[in-house]
Amino acid sequence: MKKDKEENFTLHIFTIHISSIMDLAEQTHYSSTNIYEPIQNWNQKDLGLLTGERGMYKLAHYWQYALVCSGFQVFNLDCAIRFNPFTITEETRKQNLAPEPFLEQIQIQRAFTPYQILDALQHILKEKRENTIYFLLAPCKQFLDGDVKDDEGIYLLNLMLGFIEKFPTENVPLLIIESWTYSHKNFKIFFPKLLRASQTLWELKTEKGLSRIRTRKTSITGA
Known part of the structure; x- marks a missing residue:
C-alpha cells in the first residue's frame, strides 16, 4: 500500500465496532480482536485469495467497509449473489454513520454465466480504474453448474485462471473470495491451480467454536 493510504487505513480499522467480530460465522467466536490485520498487511501487488468453509463472504464485507473508510473504492464482481449491502449498512449504523456515502463507493456487477x-x-483488466480494489466473489460456482458440460467447464475455468493471473502483472488489485466446499470433480482439479496462482492466501477456519484467519501464504518479494 502507498504510505498515505497505509497510515489512513491503520487509523480507521480500529474504529470498527467489536460486535462485527462475533458475526463472522454462526454460533462461533472469533479468536482475535483485529479482523482487519490481513487486509491491512496485504500487498496490493499480490493476487489475494480468502477461502474457507463458511464466513468468508461476511468477512469480505468488513474488509470492504474498512477499505472505503481508508479512501479506496471497491468493485465487486459477484458471481453468485454473495454481496449483501445490508451488511455494510449495519456496520455504518453501529458507528452512527449514514450508509449512503459508503455504499456509493462500492460497486457491484453480477455475472451469472461463465x-x-x-x-x-x-x-476490468482493460479499464484499470485508479484507487480501486477489486473483489471476485464465488467465481467458480457458475462453471460447475449442471448446464455446463464437464469438458467445457474445465476449459473455461482454465481460461478464467489465465485472466486472473494477469491482474498482478497489470497492477490491478484483486481479492478472490471462494469456498473450498464444492464437490464437483472439476473444482477438485481447478482449485489447487487457483491456490498455486495466489500470492497471498488466507484461510478462515472454524475449530471448536472459534473462527480464526490463518495466513497460509504471503509474498516475500513485493514491496
Whole structure:
C-alpha cells in the first residue's frame, strides 16, 4: 500500500465496532480482536485469495467497509449473489454513520454465466480504474453448474485462471473470495491451480467454536 493510504487505513480499522467480530460465522467466536490485520498487511501487488468453509463472504464485507473508510473504492464482481449491502449498512449504523456515502463507493456487477464472468474480467483488466480494489466473489460456482458440460467447464475455468493471473502483472488489485466446499470433480482439479496462482492466501477456519484467519501464504518479494 502507498504510505498515505497505509497510515489512513491503520487509523480507521480500529474504529470498527467489536460486535462485527462475533458475526463472522454462526454460533462461533472469533479468536482475535483485529479482523482487519490481513487486509491491512496485504500487498496490493499480490493476487489475494480468502477461502474457507463458511464466513468468508461476511468477512469480505468488513474488509470492504474498512477499505472505503481508508479512501479506496471497491468493485465487486459477484458471481453468485454473495454481496449483501445490508451488511455494510449495519456496520455504518453501529458507528452512527449514514450508509449512503459508503455504499456509493462500492460497486457491484453480477455475472451469472461463465462467459459473463470471463467478459467482465477482461473488461476490468482493460479499464484499470485508479484507487480501486477489486473483489471476485464465488467465481467458480457458475462453471460447475449442471448446464455446463464437464469438458467445457474445465476449459473455461482454465481460461478464467489465465485472466486472473494477469491482474498482478497489470497492477490491478484483486481479492478472490471462494469456498473450498464444492464437490464437483472439476473444482477438485481447478482449485489447487487457483491456490498455486495466489500470492497471498488466507484461510478462515472454524475449530471448536472459534473462527480464526490463518495466513497460509504471503509474498516475500513485493514491496
